[in-house]
Amino acid sequence: MHILLVAGAFNSLTQRVHAELRDRGHHVAVELALPDVSLPAAVRRHDPRLVVAPILKTAIPEEVWTAYTCLVVHPGPLGDRGPSSLDWAIHEGVDEWGVTVLQANGELDAGDVWASVACRVPPVAKSDLYRGEIADAALEAVLLAVDRFAGGTHVPRRQSEACEREGLLRVRPCLDQSVRRIDWAEDSTRTVVRKLRAADSQPGVLDVLLGVEWYLHGGHPEGALRGSPGELLATRAGAICRATTDGAVWIPELRPRRLPGQPRPFKLPAVQALGDRLPPLPEHAPPPLPEAADPRWTDIRYREDGSVGCLSFSFPGGAMSTEQCRRLLDAYREACARPTSVLVLGGERDFFSNGIHLGVIEAAADSAAESWANINAMNDLVEAVLTTTDRLVVAAVAGNAAAGGAMLALAADEVWCRSGAVWNPHYGLLGLYGSEYWTCTLPRRVGPAVAERLMRDTLPVSSARAEELGLVDLVVDADPDAFAADVRRLAAYLAGLPATEARIAAKKTELELRESVAPLAGFRERELARMRQTFDDPDAPYHALRRAFVHKECPRHTPPYLAQGPS
The missing domain is CATH 3.90.226.10 (2-enoyl-CoA Hydratase; Chain A, domain 1)
Structure with missing residues (x-):
């Protein structure tokens, strides 16, 4: 089947959907939803049998969803609606979440349901969760929805009826910086880490540090160091340690706030980003080979x-x-x-x-x-x-x-x-x-x-x-969460094989x-x-391509290797 992926970016989830649909024999092309490109014209040019949107921050135009079946991947369970679904899940500390594949219509996240898959929410950062449990659930839901569409007999559920019957409808706004803001004088380590995890790797948590506005990216609890809330305590592996009301957190990366007319800033190791602004701090470096049981954070x-x-x-x-x-x-x-x-x-x-x-x-x-x-x-x-x-x-x-x-x-x-x-x-x-x-x-x-x-x-x-x-x-x-333990068991088995010594x-x-x-x-x-x-060579394409990548510059057109599909 000819499937067109419409996406805001060829990110990790889009790549995984692209690869796994191809594995199953589908012809898959990609069209990026770009500001200066007419999406209806692009879709007509591809003329797919099915449109799938793994990640999309803008609505699919009516001209497209009325002409083609368009399945949208929403990173939330049945009845969840809004642009910050996963952020809210982590911010509120839920244990379970899910992914729903909806048919696009005139209302965001409100279309008929083709598939919905639940998943666990372990205590990890949003980007890790997105590429892990959420991606697993999304892939399962997409494959199920595609198979149901290909079968030709499946009738998707009306979301409004299912939500009203089960009391699941929940529409939430964008999780903005007013909610994400850290109150260093009041917030515990647990609260600070949760806020940082909910903003990783985008948009980060906007904060003031050494008189400058920064977005904080990543957060790990520190068990031993203490100081006045908000105080910078130490550095380690390029990260900075900042005191909370009951402990401290390690912040690995910072990104300066964008200034008008300037290129979009990018994340850097916190110590490097602060540069000369950083006061003298002790470097609490772990040993070269820190043990797994060591409670101190390190990479x-x-x-x-x-x-x-x-x-x-x-x-x-x-x-x-x-x-x-x-x-x-x-x-x-x-x-x-x-x-x-x-x-x-x-x-x-x-x-x-x-x-x-x-x-x-x-x-x-x-x-x-x-x-x-x-x-x-x-x-x-x-x-x-x-x-x-x-x-x-x-x-x-x-x-x-x-x-x-x-x-x-x-x-x-x-x-x-x-x-x-x-x-x-x-x-x-x-x-x-x-x-x-x-x-x-x-x-x-x-x-x-x-x-x-x-x-x-x-x-x-x-x-x-x-x-x-x-x-x-x-x-x-x-x-x-289970991969590392499975690998250790397999490695122990490999170490015990008689042939290993000979190898x-x-x-x-x-x-x-x-x-x-x-x-x-x-x-x-x-x-x-x-x-x-x-x-x-200053004129080599590498330099411009690197610059565009780190500054997240928007391309003018979908790259041919994606738009044409695999040969």
């Missing part, structure tokens, strides 16, 4: 169970700056000094990695130099994984992986992936040739022809398709053989030569 943790070590990391948005790459490399080396036979590398939820940190690069005084430093730091990390010969390394991909982050996973001996993760194993959308030894690892896993196609098509790949292609060795069908013993010989034929240094040198040429 890198280690857990050891018998012969299995688990090195987890969680960087905002999946981006890895030069400094973050170096800290993770230090932790990786520490983990490799431990007496384990299997080392699991990966996050427990959400993003695995998206590669270099475009925001930090854009903010640098010399973006070309920072690009070079960042890509070399990523390469150092990937090289360390590729040259580990005294244990098996498993990449545990709990969430999405893209560009250099995908290649970091492919450096491991085995790649285990959660069923809901989306892969983007390419660099072309940023005008980059790519590095992180991809010219070695990607063809080795999927073959040269498939590697070339993945790089050329620049389309998302579902976890199931990734397994078929050979990118992934094992897909773990688990909820986001480890063979790794050194295999690496020496490969080095004698095609040394890793050669792959790195050739890739980085192409990257250096791009970084040093």
Whole structure:
């Protein structure tokens, strides 16, 4: 069936719907709802059998929904209406939520119901929840609705009748900054964290810090540090710690308020964003390999169970700056000094990695130099994984992986992936040739022809398709909260297999053989030569594409690779 996805952005959910519908044999194209583009004309040009809107901040025009069946994904349960559905759910601390697929009509969120799927709401940030439990529920609801539409006999429920009968109708306004505002003199740590989580990663919580208005992004409770409410107490891993009435919170990122006539600001590590404004504060750095049970917040943790070590990391948005790459490399080396036979590398939820940190690069005084430093730091990390010969390394991909982050996973001996993760194993959308030894690892896993196609098509790949292609060795069908525990059990089983010891013993010989034929240094040198040429050319598309990405500049047209659909 020819399906057109109409979306405000080709975000994580749109990518997942796109990939999974393609897996099921549908022809899928995308049209972005852009300010200067006539959506009715665009839809007529595609002439789809069905329109699906995974994320849309504007109403579908009447000219479209009267001519085509249009299914809208609403991130709320049956009867919930309004533009801040998920924000309200987290702000109010609900335990259960859901996703509803509605047929577009003349009233927002009020159309007939094609599918509704419930989900849990764990205590995590909105963006994590959106890419995890909400995305799982949305995908299930979309697939159910599409199957019902294709069947031709299903009659969707009238939402108004169902809501009136069950007393479910609840229309709520936009959750604005007047409600999100933190009262540092009154709010507890729990309240502050809840407000920060409900605003992550957009719009953030508007606040005044050191005399300047900032949007605060991300929040983690601190158990030991204390101070006067609102006081800045310490720094750690680029984050700042701020006192509440009964404790403190760590805030990883800040974004300045936009000034009239200026480009849209972007998030940066809090310490970097504050710069010279930040007064001298103690750096409460954790040890290079903090244990998982350590109550202190940090973005890198280690857990050891018998012969299995688990090195987890969680960087905002999946981006890895030069400094973050170096800290993770230090932790990786520490983990490799431990007496384990299997080392699991990966996050427990959400993003695995998206590669270099475009925001930090854009903010640098010399973006070309920072690009070079960042890509070399990523390469150092990937090289360390590729040259580990005294244990098996498993990449545990709990969430999405893209560009250099995908290649970091492919450096491991085995790649285990959660069923809901989306892969983007390419660099072309940023005008980059790519590095992180991809010219070695990607063809080795999927073959040269498939590697070339993945790089050329620049389309998302579902976890199931990734397994078929050979990118992934094992897909773990688990909820986001259960993935890490499932991986630990599987890793313990792998460590106990008689064949594992033989595999480890063979790794050194295999690496020496490969080095004698095609040394890793050669792959790195050739890739980085192409990257250096791009970084040093101020007219290279990479610089404009990076700038547009971090400033969230709206494109004028839907990119052809999306509008045309897969070949």
